Amino acid sequence: MGEFEELDYALRENGWLQEFEYKRGVRCFVADKLGKPVALTILAPTGEVEAEFRMALRADKIGSGLGMAVASQTLASGFGDLGLVRIHLVVRKDKQRAIRLYERLGFSRQGECSKSFNGKTARFLVMDLRKNDGSNKSQEVHEGLSHAWRSESIGR
Numbered sequence: 001m002g003e004f005e006e007l008d009y010a011l012r013e014n015g016w017l018q019e020f021e022y023k024r025g026v027r028c029f030v031a032d033k034l035g036k037p038v039a040l041t042i043l044a045p046t047g048e049v050e051a052e053f054r055m056a057l058r059a060d061k062i063g064s065g066l067g068m069a070v071a072s073q074t075l076a077s078g079f080g081d082l083g084l085v086r087i088h089l090v091v092r093k094d095k096q097r098a099i100r101l102y103e104r105l106g107f108s109r110q111g112e113c114s115k116s117f118n119g120k121t122a123r124f125l126v127m128d129l130r131k132n133d134g135s136n137k138s139q140e141v142h143e144g145l146s147h148a149w150r151s152e153s154i155g156r
Contacts, residue, residue, distance in 0.1 A: 023044060023045075024045070025044075025045040026042060026043070026044045026045070027042070027043045027077075027078075027082065028040065028041070028042050029041040029042075029043075029070065029073065029074050029077070031066065031069075031070050037058070038057065038058045038061050038066060039055070039056065039057045039058065039061065039066055039067070039070045040055070040056045041053065041054065041055045041056075041070055041071065041074040042054040042055075043074060043077075043078050043082065043084070043087070046088070047086075049083060049084055049085040049086065050084060050085060050086035050087065050088065051078060051082070051084055051086075051087055051088075052087075052088055052089060053071075053074065053075070053078075053087050053088065053089045054089065055067065055070065055071055055074070055098075057070075062097070063097070067098075067101050068101060068104070068105070071101065071102075071105055072105065075087060075105065075129065079131045084131065085130065085131045085132075086128055086129070086130050086131070087128065087129050088110075088126065088127065088128035088129070089102065089107065089126075089127050089128075090113065090115070090124040090125065090126055090127070091124060091125050091127065092122055092123070092124055092125075093112070093122075093123045093124060093125055094122075099125060099127075102127055103127075105129065106129050107127040107128060107129045108127060108128065108129070109125055109126070109127055110126045110127060110128050111125075111126045112124065112125055112126065113126055
């Protein structure tokens, strides 16, 4: 794992990269600072013109504005370059900072669900964002992504 060690919940064994490794059309976006990854986002197709969004930030970057910048860049790429019409996500209900970020980006709450992992059950909010619903803040240009940014296809 090496360089991504601090993003371990996304990259650990049975983590996000392994989960999406063999799924067709998955896009992974990585933000680097001084050659070290500081953020990772994923757009995983769930339909012809829709995808699930996931984001992981290095712990010391939470609250720095990086989340807004990388999420905006990823969503703009999804709606623009990839031609998506809908992007959705699930977020743990206890992650209030992330929920506020997603709402500032224009995501709206669609419901709740429960997921079990490692023998524990957690409650999640289901949120989505549509390309032309008027609340899509990701289509605005956000300055300050002073990190190197690269996109890679990880699905087969």
